[in-house]
Amino acid sequence: MKLMKKHSIEAMLAWRNVWKNKRRTILTLLTIMVGCAMIIFFRATQDGSYEKMIDDSIAANTSHIQIHEKGFQENMSIDYAFAPDEYPSIISFLQKSPAVLATSKRIHAGGLISHGNNTFVVLIQAVDPVQEQKISNLHTTVQPGGRYLTPDDRKKIIMGATLAKNLNVTTGDTVSMISQGFDGSFAAANVEIAGIFRTRNPRYDQAMVLMPIAQAIETFTMGDYVSSIAVSLKHTSDMETVRDQLRGLPESKGLEIMGWDELIPELIQAIVMDKLFGYIFYFILILITAFGVLNTIQMSVFERTRELGIMMSIGTKPSQIVIMVMMESVYISLLGVLLGILIGSGISYYFFLHPFDFSEYQKEMEVFAQVTTVFPAKLTLNNVSVTAFFTFLAGVLFSIAPARRAAKLNPLKAIRQL
Amino acid sequence: MAIISINNLVKNYDGEGLEVQALRGVDLTVERGEFTAIAGPSGSGKTTLLNLIGGLDQPTAGNLTVAGKELNNMSARELSDMRLHNIGFIFQAYNLIPVLTALENVEYILLLQGVDKAERRRRSTEILKEVGLAKEINRRPKELSGGQQQRVAVARAIVSEPELVLADEPTANLDQKTGSGLLDLMHDLNHRKNITFLFSTHDRMVMDYAERLIRLTDGSIISDERKKSSRESGERKKSGSRKSKK
Structure with missing residues (x-):
């Protein structure tokens, strides 16, 4: 003044x-x-x-936070899995944290999918059909004539539209899947296409297959093991805080807890x-x-x-x-x-x-x-x-x-x- | 008592490799209350002398004392302070700050001196009345005639009651009638307030008004004439010009 x-x-x-x-x-x-x-x-x-x-x-698939066994993100192999029951403090935190909207267990595996003379490499993602719908909007992209997975589905999959086009298959067709089990065994199954999704993400549409986690536990002999837990938060801005809180838990030592910024570096x-x-x-x-x-x-x-x-x-x-x-x-x-x-x-x-x-x-x-x-x-x-x-x-x-x-x-x- | 005391003042300029001698050892004393004109043709050194007295320029050699202060060794800041507190300036034309009104132009000096607002306003209004601009106080310079602008400049120069007013050809851009009115005004202020006025001019009318006329040629004083009856003469001219102003 x-x-x-x-x-x-x-x-x-x-x-x-x-x-x-x-x-x-x-x-x-x-x-x-x-x-x-x-x-x-x-x-x-x-x-x-x-x-x-x-x-x-x-919203498509990444979720805000993913929890894996250490080394999973780099190798993307079924060999890297963990049993959630062995990490009670982490599971308890996810259940109690007010910032967490939902969690979903997933199993990821690479494999081959065939129909007739066509065979393609695919990323198999096994999900809990109910929980996954709270995490991802992929279920909203299923094309008319098909449907998303249900908890009771067995030997059913949904796949990306480009993959379906390349395989020359449609909803209701049966395809063969070959992969490796968690125990190193040969994993194979004939599965029916319940639906075809179009996410507009070429990576998903060209090579992604979703199957119920209950089926995957059987097919890949996973037992209590999962590849990841996807975590959805109420607010995107809470990611760093929740991630840090999770990383601060003693049980997190053998796990990699990654936020969306680390999951989609590109x-x-x-x-x-x-x-x-x-x-x-x-x-x-x-x-x-x-x-x-x-x-x-x-x-x-x-x-x-x-x-x-x-x-x-x-x-x-x-x-x-x-x-x-x-x-x-x-x-x-x-x-x-x-x-x-x-x-x-x-x-x-x-x-x-x-x-x-x-x-x-x-x-x-x-x-x-x-x-x-x-x-x-x-x-x-x-x-x-x-x-x-x-x-x-x-x-x-x-x-x-x-x-x-x-x-x-x-x-x-x-x-x-x- | 001398307000200006000059001893052997020399001022040289470098002009395209050639040194030009603007003042060649000027000796001059001006007493308080004098109404003095320095006359001479263009290039005679009168403006240079005025600028040196005003602390706007530095002499090449010689001693210069104004209002008891020796200017030779003063810093730019000290000179600026001296100009603010001891000297009033009136230039040829375009003297005023265009974005300020007549009143604000006069107030400006007092504001720089740190005078409080009420006092500033009172003194500025009063002085503008004295110079006959009571109705024009809220006008900006472009809304005033050349003569009115110079009157504002006079008001600004004397509002802080400086010991000395330096006027560099103040009537140069005015017609005879307006110039005469302005000189009347300054002469009157000189008499009433005992403010020393020092003009540089080549205007015959200013020379006639001056009580002391110093003639400068080629940087040297060639004559220094004091008119005995100058005050009377000034009064006579003042009343005459006031008539002609209307």
Whole structure:
């Protein structure tokens, strides 16, 4: 307050100087506004898209957290399994934690599937049909004419649409599956196709087979062992906390407890790369807006050389000139940023309500393993505050040079200029 | 008592490899309350002398004392403080801060001096009334005529009651009638408030008004003339010009 009072004259002069050349000020404000709004909107689009892609991946099959025996994620083999009963504190935590929505035991095995002369390598995932529906939305992608698995199903499977097409089979057909049991024995079964799913994830649709866990325990001689426990949380944001809590339990020593970020590293890597390019783009945008401010302040100082000279001649100190000129950029940057926040947030909110929908290009996007086709914008406080701060900061920092130049004017030379 | 004391003042400029001597050993003493004009043709060194006295420029050699302060060894900040507290400036034209009203332009000096708001307003309003701009206090410079702008500049120069007012060709951009009115005003203030006025000019009218006329040619004082009846003469001219102002 005292500081504001002390510099009230500089603040007042700066405010009036800003509006001395309205057209130039408005153009600069528009530059900052557009830059700031674009960054907020693009970041909202990125944040929304990332979240949607992660959510889609989590909901499809990944789940928020998976618990395996150590080494499973690297080897993806049926040899890595654990008996949940031997980890009572972990099971108890999963049952009691208010953050946990559901858990589902799974058995994973690689194998071959044949029909007629066609044989393909597949990923067999055995699931608890009831629990799995609380974890994954895969059951919603079963095509008409078929159905999802039930707990009573035996020798029944569902498979991906592309795999079914490659095998030339349909719902109701019987296929042969060959794999290796947990005990190293030969595992084989003829199974009936109960349904065909289309997740739009090429990895799942091309090579995934789901079977009831009760059947898998028998076929793969698993006994009490499972490959993983998939954990679904009420809120995605709780993942790290729950994961850390699980890792903190003494029984977790022989297990690998992985969050979705570790389970889908390729997606995370793609997001990191996309963010990096985004940051470069935002940096350029901020630079452009800052140069707009620099140009305005520079021109304003240049035009007022004589005026500044007179001010200095009659006793205005160089520091007061610096404060006055910098206040001008503070006003311009602040106003531009506020307008940018308004416009950027408005546009982002519109695209939150009306997301970008590329469903029409679903097939083309599948080629690039892009499952998500609807991209909503998501406005976050971090986006708005960080964008506003850096846009404002750049504008103010870029005015230091003209402000210093103004303060270094020789009053005598300055007052001779017209 | 001398307000300005100059001994053997020299000022040289570097002009494209050639050293130009603007002042060649000037000796000058100005007493408090004088109404003095430094006259001379363009390039004679009168503005240079005024700038040196105002602490806007540094001499090449010689001693310069203004209001009891030796300027030679003062820092830029000290010079700035001295200009703020001891000297009032009036320039040729475009003297005022365009974004401030007449009142705010006058207040500006007091604000820099840290005078509180009520006192600032009172003194500024009063001084603007004195210079005949009571109705124009809320107008910005572009809404004022050239003569009115110079009156605001005079008000600003004297509002803090400095010991010395330096006026660099204050009538140069004014017509004769307006210039005469302005000189009347300054002469009146000189008499009433005992403020020392030092002009640089080549305007005949200013020379006539001056109580002391110093002629400068090629950086040297060639004559220093004190007019005995200058005050009377000023009064006479003042009443005459007031009539002609309307």
